[in-house]
Amino acid sequence: DAKTTQPTSMDCAEGRAANLPCNHSTISGNEYVYWYRQIHSQGPQYIIHGLKNNETNEMASLIITEDRKSSTLILPHATLRDTAVYYCIVRNSGAGSYQLTFGKGTKLSVIP
């Protein structure tokens, strides 16, 4: 699976949009981009995933560049409960792809 690069930490004002970037310049054609977050002492929570089209669900939006080498997770109106470590993961959809490779992620702090 391709490697991802994320900033170590970010701050966001409460009520504003949080834009979390992820670089995955070595992504291959059958690899999807997944986003998870982990609040302290809890299990990771799935947020969203996509291949090449932009995706939106009730939690967030995922914007993937046309060349697929980077993506941005957008939390449209950040709240204090969105403070967490956010992980960007690239994984292919093949039958042999059995695990998720979590890096160190981005620690997002939502500030009142």
Place this chain on the structure above:
Amino acid sequence: DGGITQSPKYLFRKEGQNVTLSCEQNLNHDAMYWYRQDPGQGLRLIYYSQIVNDFQKGDIAEGYSVSREKKESFPLTVTSAQKNPTAFYLCASKPEGGGTQPQHFGDGTRLSIL
């Protein structure tokens, strides 16, 4: 509600003792996974199972054992051979081993050595 239940939330192990961590899911998922997380680190795969009665070693299987006798259950035993067992253990599941569906996680078990 459907989900993944890990128990206990906290567990203490004495030197030389085996302990078993429970993971139960009622999502009817075929695939289940065990990960270990150390402070400030990402997750590392211990074992995974894509179907009942079958399981495979992950990247750090030494000192651990699993069984998958029922679809809904995937217990992890931390044996005395695991010399550094203190960590946060996470169980996950997904509908099938391959495909694009995401893994969903339980809330973890924190294991410490007495």
